[in-house]
Amino acid sequence: MMDDTFGYLLTFAALVGGILLLTGHGGALMKGGNTQERAKKYDTKKMEKASGICLLLIGIATAIDIFTTSVSAEIVYVVVILVILIGYTFVVRTRCRK
Template sequence: MMDETFSYILAIAAAVIGIMLLTGHGAMFMKGGNTQARARKYDEKKMEKVSGICMLLIGIATGIDAFTTSVTAKIVYVVVLFVILAVFLFLLKTKCRR
């Protein structure tokens, strides 16, 4: 039960943050690191959009995972998370560069 509750909270938080990033209201979630160097290297608006889409996908995957119990489904969930993160990094390196 506790595992499911945490998954629901995580899914909702990821969806809310994803929507905020997509609508341009999530700049506070993009803070950290060397902000000036990142601003010179990456287009911040594109980075917010890509991050928002990835957060929404992570939220959806986590929400679906909350309803599954089989080991196979858990393995698929982890693989999906890795694919989302790999695509995110690829898009950062290619589409979001200045």
């Protein structure tokens, strides 16, 4: 079971980061790695929107997870996070390419 404090911090960070990315104010969150190569291959605005949606979904899933205690709910949480990340990877590689 996830510690509640960490759950609250993760939920808050994911929701704030997601909102920043969706509103176009989260460009600083997209820094790191090989930025020039990524800018050549991918549409930055589309990547920001996809990342914002992904972070919002992770924040919502984590908020729900904070209030669940059963082992089956924890397994569902892990599966949901994996599905979100796989979906994000698919969207970035298919829809965000230039």
